[in-house]
Amino acid sequence: MTERVYPNAIVLNKKNILETSNESNKFQKKTYKIPHGYVVKTTWSRASKKQTICREIDYINAVPQFHIKYDSNFQYVVSSTKSVTNAAIKYEPLLKPGTKAKISGPILFGLQLDSIRKAHESRKRGNLIKPAINCTSSILEKRIKKLAIKIQSNFKNDIKRVYHQSDQVILDNIKFSVNKKDCFQVSCGLENEINRTHQFRSVVKADYQGQISRESYQELAAVEGNLPCKNSVSNERIAITDNMNQLIKISLVNMNRRDKLEEALGSDESEFRNPEITREAIDIMGINTTIHLRVSSDECNVECKIKHVMITFMILNHKEHHHHADYHYTTVLYPQTEKYNILEFILNPFFNELQSLKENELEAAEILWNFELYFSSDWKSLAICLGLNGPTSNYFCP
Secondary structure, three states, X not given: OOOEEEOOOOEEOOOOOEOOOOOOOOEEOOOEEEOOOEEEEEEEOOHHHOEEEEEEEEEEOOEEEEEEEEOOOOOEEEEEOOOHHHHHHHHHHHHOOOOOOOOOHHHHHOOOOHHHHHHHHHHHHHHHOOOHHHXXXXXXXXXXXXXXXXXXXXXXXXXXXXXXXXXXXXXXXXXEEEOOOEEEEEEOOOOOHHHHHHXXXXXXXXXXXXXXXXXXXXXXXXXXXOOOOHHHHHHHHHXXXXXXXXXXXXXXXXXXXXXXXXXXXXXXXXXXXXXXXHHHHHHHHOOOOEEEEEEEEEEEEEOOOEEEEEEEEEEOOOHHHOOOHHHOEEEEEEOOOOOHHHHHHHHHHHHHHHHHHHHHOEEEOOEEEEEEEEEEEOHHHHHHHOOOOOOOOOOOOO
């Protein structure tokens, strides 16, 4: 249905002669849209003279119908199919019998008021809004942002009337649902990067320890809106891996080139000469230059899922920290079940370093440090450290 305008567009020239061409020096009378489903109520005067009328406009068979309802319950109606002015002319004698005055139809119906026009157009647009079930994700996201901006704006205006100006009132988030199933949560204000990073790292840790699959995590995130999305968690895991790769050197070793093993692993002895490390060692050891070093190794099975062999160091001089995990340093971590030929091959440089520390000692900060080695492990690992084929009864007590 096409809405009409009132009055019909008339183009006149300077001599007030009707023209239909598009030449210059023309002017057009002001026109007003005639909307459909238009209802406006107006009250004027006071006390016993107070009057309220209702004006309505509807279309029937593409023809606009103009109605003016009046009296206490609007039981009386004046109608016209010609124009709003014609309806106003019919209503004026009923309002003031015997008067010759005329009421402007557009003014009586309020067609010239921009506020009424804007309200009607916004209501008309509201009827054209698609249901959420028929909208794409991008449209839903735009609606969420638009709603959040309006709520924030109203919130800032309302707190001025409720709280004192010295109070700091902050809107953290907005949470609402659509059709009782789609739940949306919008965070307001600047996000705390530190808290955000801690949250991501905690989720990465829980994901790694619990071996949570991507599909399972998506199901959890759908139920709990506070959980970060899977992509954010994945990006944080990649960032942690890149950071660890910078801190811990990872070398690829060709198992067929045993003579190139030490070269591939590399050796950086600058750490031993670091003044801070040397100062800390002197503070701990005192005048005693003997370092009692315990080497432990064992095969671990974590929750029947992850098998690995690990070798750790512990400086026994730290008498008060023997049972603190922070003072046990992991040196070798082999993420598979025990394979003696591979372990022997990989650990060969490690054995050579231990032997060098035991026989040649270590000089740092003009102090000659000597080492006493202690081994704590199961029989199989200890046999490998001793260069034996296995923990046989020839060398171990049953």
